[in-house]
Amino acid sequence: MNSQAHTAITPATLTHLQRLEAESIHIMREVVANAENPVMLYSVGKDSACMLHLARKAFHPSSPPFPLLHVDTTWKFRAMYHLRDRAATAAGMDLIVHHNPEAMAQGINPFDHGSLHTDMWKTEGLKQALTKYNFDVAFGGARRDEEKSRAKERIFSFRSANHRWDPKNQRPELWKLFNTRKARDESIRVFPLSNWTELDIWQYIHLENIEIVPLYFSEPRPVVERDGLLIMVDDDRFPLRDGEVPQMRSVRFRTLGCYPLTGAVESNARTLPEVIQEMLLTTTSERQGRAIDKDQAASMEKKKQEGYF
């Protein structure tokens, strides 16, 4: 918390955000004390921004002693690339950007290849990068409140040599005692934000003044309407259909990913408090903007078992 927050409340009552912050810091330090070659997965979204901020707090005055890894698809919003490079520099951390060379060679894109786009760029790309750099622990920004199957995932989640997750064979996590031991070829995904909710993240970003991608704030942007989603035309690779003309509309994004797969919402929220206000008054859940979840009820769980983060 900033010093203002400290003086504003009596020390005997840690707020929920202070407790969450202390827990996340504790988790990150346990990893660094035990791992051989940790990395932080950085997707440039608000959760990543929050996680990076917590890492800077955990190791201050040192820089976080691990690199950031962005598993890129080349289809992110341009504004995300801008913030990504700046944030890594500000934290004094190395940034590794990985592109799946096969996806690159085959020109895999969200327009022509459907779910193959996510499979190859993200799921396969992540596995490739972890193997290539020999990372044994990877921090991820997933939260338990995002989706039902996540509610049961551990903070320290073990992956077999081929990066699979076995929900039936998880280690019990007691107290603050994380068992970080693993076999040589296994790896661990660690989720320091497990106990944060979407509202906690927003409040923390507000309180700590953390920079996030401007796409979270409403602004007139060129969009087309497709399959019930408002898709922003972020660059000239976007293949417009016959008669389709991008409309300028006041929109913002509640979640960020590949721009052709991420639905915008119409909104007038231009400031962080307004975004939070809208979120609190809203009636649909965060994941609705993501095309990936629509397949079937247990889709996230299937993807996770296959290695999708």
Add this chain to the structure above:
Amino acid sequence: MTAQDPVYVTDALIAQDIDAYLVKHQHKTMLRFITCGSVDDGKSTLIGRLLYDSKMIFEDQLASLEYDSKVSGTQGGEIDFALLVDGLAAEREQGITIDVAYRFFATDKRKFIVADTPGHEQYTRNMVTGASTADLAVILIDARQGVLTQTRRHSYLVNLLGIRNVVLAVNKMDLVDYSAERFYEIVSDYSHFAKQIGMDSFLPIPISGLKGDNIVSKSPEMPWYQGPTLLGHLEDAPISDMAMQDRPFRMAVQWVNRPHLDFRGFSGQISAGTVHPGDPVRVLPSGKTTTVKSIVTFDGDLTQAVAGQSVTLTFADEIDCSRGDVITRADAPCEVADQFEATLVWMSESDMLPGRPYLLKIGTQTVSATITEPKFEVNVNTMEHLASKTLGLNAIGVVNISTDRPVPFEAYGDNPDLGGFILIDRMTNATIAAGMLHFALRRSQNIHWQVTDVNRDAHAAQKNQRAKVVWFTGLSGSGKSTIANIVERKLHAMGKHTFLLDGDNVRHGLNRDLGFTDADRVENIRRVGEVARLMSDAGLIVLTAFISPFRSERRMVRDMMASGEFIEVYVDTPLEVAEQRDVKGLYRKARLGQLKNFTGIDSPYEAPEQAELVVNTAALSAEDAADRVIEAILRSQA
């Protein structure tokens, strides 16, 4: 739908003045609680109801919930709240939850994290896991059923984990006509039982999770109940971290922060008390003292930090301090010991093996530890103490634990951060048990190592040799004793001072009280290891010939010896060959079922992965094998 007005949604401030709302909500506290009950007690329905009433459910989720309720709900088309907290696909198919799940909701006053644990045979493990981080427990009872065996079990575990704030939620009051008489009857039964297990107090609340009675607002059906609603109580109940602030300062060091030569900080999460710059502190186990120079954070130095916060401390003096050490108030340090009494909750499919070295993680330190046979096992249904030689999955027992290093600790009841521990299997790396330290055994504090003037090096030097332990391992009939015998004869002829410890011979005397169960095999090897160590201290070249089938125990003995002193010789003979030889006729007996736990037949042999020497007796004669061993010994003497 029988939903009442969701009280916590329509905070007018959100729409009117979001900034004021945010300021208000930044000062919320957080309570973690666990709900205990089995499938039929309505646990999932209650949690679903809390999420629903605190408006943690969005319209799209509600739409799919309404749909799911019609398809697979158990409430005849009405909203089935239980479906909200259902999770993994496999569970959905089986219709049960199989693990601990964490749910989140918030009111104006607090954020809540609920640990939801299922009610089937894995219950003890899951519930102990969920309860370990809880400030409060909600124990659910079906008003029609009253206090059942499982209620006792839940309550015992809640009490064991040190949760002092217990709510007895008497659920399904709608199904007993909201009867006050029934409610008080259950409360009276439960009081009697609570006293038996040493539970100081609990708060009974009559509720209906399905209908929403006394969850968020007072039930009009039960005017006779004057106490708080469930959510009302959850909002006001005390939080564990706060109670820890009144105790003396404790912080386990997680990580030493050294960005450059001029800064050396000690990072950790404060587990008790408060700390200020200038406070005298003591570092354990070394006992060295210094004062706190500064409390460093990203947001600037602090003038005070309290239990629950993660900080970095710097010291006025350069004293040794590293991960695993505990920083304490100088005049009120915690205890340091290497032998303890503790309660263990066994969480692994493989039984506990007394004497086997396990890893023990406590605070930020991981040490090697061995466990004695249980003093007793607790029957979690009846609270009876039972005699037992081991602990199986979900068993709870009281044991003595001995660690290979002194460990700073506090009794679990005083400080869970410094009294709670996990045990880890060295081979599989699985978390196999959770434990709670009671107290240090006095004997470890009063017996000190006697330093003698003629030390081990002097003993060996006088004999013009280096002490060694040559450990032969292999199947029965592999040729261990034969080879070891030749080796000793030849070394003796060379003027070396040796001694051969043979498996069969030792079992006639020192270990004659031991049989051939896994647990006894472990103890057998432990004793032989200790004897071998004493003999190597005397400067001897010790040869041992034991099947010693488990990697863990061979590793234990290796760890007892000085580095380079232990030579593991794997006498590698295929089972068929050993069985064909059958010098003592034991394989035949084992095959006939007359000999139980025989290695290679009905008890496993774990071959060494990194033996110093492997001799294959199918390819080598015993003489040749012995020569190879002697070469290795002489090489190590150079």
